[in-house]
Amino acid sequence: MNGAQPLLEVRGAGHAYGDRYGCRDVDLDLWPGEVLAVVGESGSGKSTLLGALSQRLSLTEGSVRYQTADGRVVNLAELSEAAVRRLWRTEWGFVHQNPADGLRMHVSAGGNVGEPLMAIGWRHYGRIRAAAAEWLERVEIPVDRIDDAPVTFSVGMRQRLQIARNLVVSPRLVFMDEPTSGLDVSVQARLLDLIRSLVTELGLAVIIVTHDLGVARLISHRTLVMRDGGVIESGLTDRVLDDPQAAYTQLLVSSILQG
Amino acid sequence: MNQPILAVRGVDKTFTMHLQGGQRLPVLHELAFEVHAGECVALGGASGAGKSSVLKMVYGNYAVNRGSILLRGRDGAVDIAAAGPRQVLAARRDTMGYVSQFLHCVPRVGALQIVAEPLIERGVPAAEARERAAKLLTRLAIPDRLWHLPPATFSGGEQQRVNIARGFIPGLPLLLLDEPTASLDARNRDVVLELIREKRASGTAILGIFHDVAVRGVVADRVVDVEMFAATAVAVA
Numbered sequence: 001m002n003g004a005q006p007l008l009e010v011r012g013a014g015h016a017y018g019d020r021y022g023c024r025d026v027d028l029d030l031w032p033g034e035v036l037a038v039v040g041e042s043g044s045g046k047s048t049l050l051g052a053l054s055q056r057l058s059l060t061e062g063s064v065r066y067q068t069a070d071g072r073v074v075n076l077a078e079l080s081e082a083a084v085r086r087l088w089r090t091e092w093g094f095v096h097q098n099p100a101d102g103l104r105m106h107v108s109a110g111g112n113v114g115e116p117l118m119a120i121g122w123r124h125y126g127r128i129r130a131a132a133a134e135w136l137e138r139v140e141i142p143v144d145r146i147d148d149a150p151v152t153f154s155v156g157m158r159q160r161l162q163i164a165r166n167l168v169v170s171p172r173l174v175f176m177d178e179p180t181s182g183l184d185v186s187v188q189a190r191l192l193d194l195i196r197s198l199v200t201e202l203g204l205a206v207i208i209v210t211h212d213l214g215v216a217r218l219i220s221h222r223t224l225v226m227r228d229g230g231v232i233e234s235g236l237t238d239r240v241l242d243d244p245q246a247a248y249t250q251l252l253v254s255s256i257l258q259g
Numbered sequence: 260m261n262q263p264i265l266a267v268r269g270v271d272k273t274f275t276m277h278l279q280g281g282q283r284l285p286v287l288h289e290l291a292f293e294v295h296a297g298e299c300v301a302l303g304g305a306s307g308a309g310k311s312s313v314l315k316m317v318y319g320n321y322a323v324n325r326g327s328i329l330l331r332g333r334d335g336a337v338d339i340a341a342a343g344p345r346q347v348l349a350a351r352r353d354t355m356g357y358v359s360q361f362l363h364c365v366p367r368v369g370a371l372q373i374v375a376e377p378l379i380e381r382g383v384p385a386a387e388a389r390e391r392a393a394k395l396l397t398r399l400a401i402p403d404r405l406w407h408l409p410p411a412t413f414s415g416g417e418q419q420r421v422n423i424a425r426g427f428i429p430g431l432p433l434l435l436l437d438e439p440t441a442s443l444d445a446r447n448r449d450v451v452l453e454l455i456r457e458k459r460a461s462g463t464a465i466l467g468i469f470h471d472v473a474v475r476g477v478v479a480d481r482v483v484d485v486e487m488f489a490a491t492a493v494a495v496a
Contacts, residue, residue: 031345190366190367193367218365221344222344236319236320236344239319239320239321239322239347243274243315243320243321245322246277247277247278247281250277250278251278254278
């Protein structure tokens with residue numbers, strides 16, 4: 001958690017679908033190495049916020065400023081499409097809830113991990129394959145599955161492959177949209193633990209959208225609680241979950257099943 | 260006299276239960292005390308008086324309604340009552356540690372690694388960190404056959420000792436202890452008391468809850484009775 005400058009500086013951000021706002025008036029700073037959880041029920045606007053921050057949805061109002069790897073602070077809305085695509089290739093990642101949305105399901109696992117490297121100019125087949133094999137190992141996929149397509153993988157393996165595909169280019173900022181929700185509980189625990197250790201090891205900044213407060217507690221430093229498109233409460237994750245101030249946060253916390 | 264490591268001044272804590280029609284539950288009013296380096300202060304008072312809430316407010320885990328909690332670290336003081344999340348995280352890394360009654364188990368991480376982690380996170384080389392963790396676990400009578408197993412399956416006492424090892428290992432200026440000997444047998448309790456005395460002797464400021472009167476008598480220099488700062492139920496905002 002170093003750096004004198006936030007990686008992402010969000011002020012008054014909002015996105016409207018027609019005349020209805022999906023999220024509005026969102027302020028936040030994200031620092032290098034920091035994991036921010038955005039929690040709320042479905043329809044709270046958390047995925048819209050993620051879309052607007054990651055430029056997948058347009059910003060209707062407000063601003064998102066990002067500090068690039070070479071130290072410039074850019075206003076994302078003013079970047080050209082080519083510049084945004086370059087960020088996606090080199091500095092950003094996006095982990096979808098459904099791995100099929102982030103993978104090429106009929107391309108081999110090695111191809112899925114190697115492709116982002118080729119997109120940034122890697123040409124040597126042996127090196128690409130070696131890097132892909134290394135990443136499969138890091139996400140606990142047996143290396144002898146390198147030539148198999150993810151369509152033959154279990155959902156948990158697909159999700160781990162999607163993470164490898166995102167992290168292979170050493171991004172600085174990764175957006176995650178409910179990355180563990182389609183999984184069985186035991187598979188979920190393994191994936192969370194994997195995300196937690198990779199994030200710490202690589203010093204990634206992460207914005208993770210989840211409806212699961214347990215996920216927020218396990219991997220995030222800070223939590224933002226959303227409802228009806230607005231931020232209800234935010235702060236240190238353990239403070240928000242152990243001493244929730246807003247009525248809605250208290251309702252969310254009290255709805256957790258005690259296990 | 261030297262500046263205190265921890266200075267709590269004029270702190271109020273009220274819980275507002277929105278799910279019970281916004282019922283307000285005032286717990287503490289005008290709480291004030293200090294803890295100096297090398298001093299062990301025990302929080303006293305009946306169960307429900309708010310002792311754990313005091314530790315949690317100091318750690319930044321509970322919000323504070325009013326007042327200040329000045330924590331003096333190596334790079335100056337921070338008011339935890341008003342600090343932002345990053346400042347609280349920095350204070351937890353550099354200035355204060357918290358040993359709760361229960362270990363929050365992280366799935367799939369072994370006991371030795373759990374204890375070594377706080378050192379590794381603070382820049383100690385991994386091999387040295389694991390060596391120091393092993394020494395501490397040995398002292399706390401955790402057999403080495405358990406070191407590489409995740410503590411989720413350990414007994415309550417073993418988990419508590421792993422938790423104590425993890426909390427004691429980094430050597431921070433302030434240590435917050437919530438019933439550190441609650442589920443320990445006499446032998447292990449004595450080891451923990453010895454660890455507390457060593458910390459105190461090396462200049463660590465300690466703020467703790469010790470229900471066991473004998474334990475408290477041995478380790479605490481003085482007692483702050485939290486009931487003296489009880490907020491009355493009729494208190495109005």
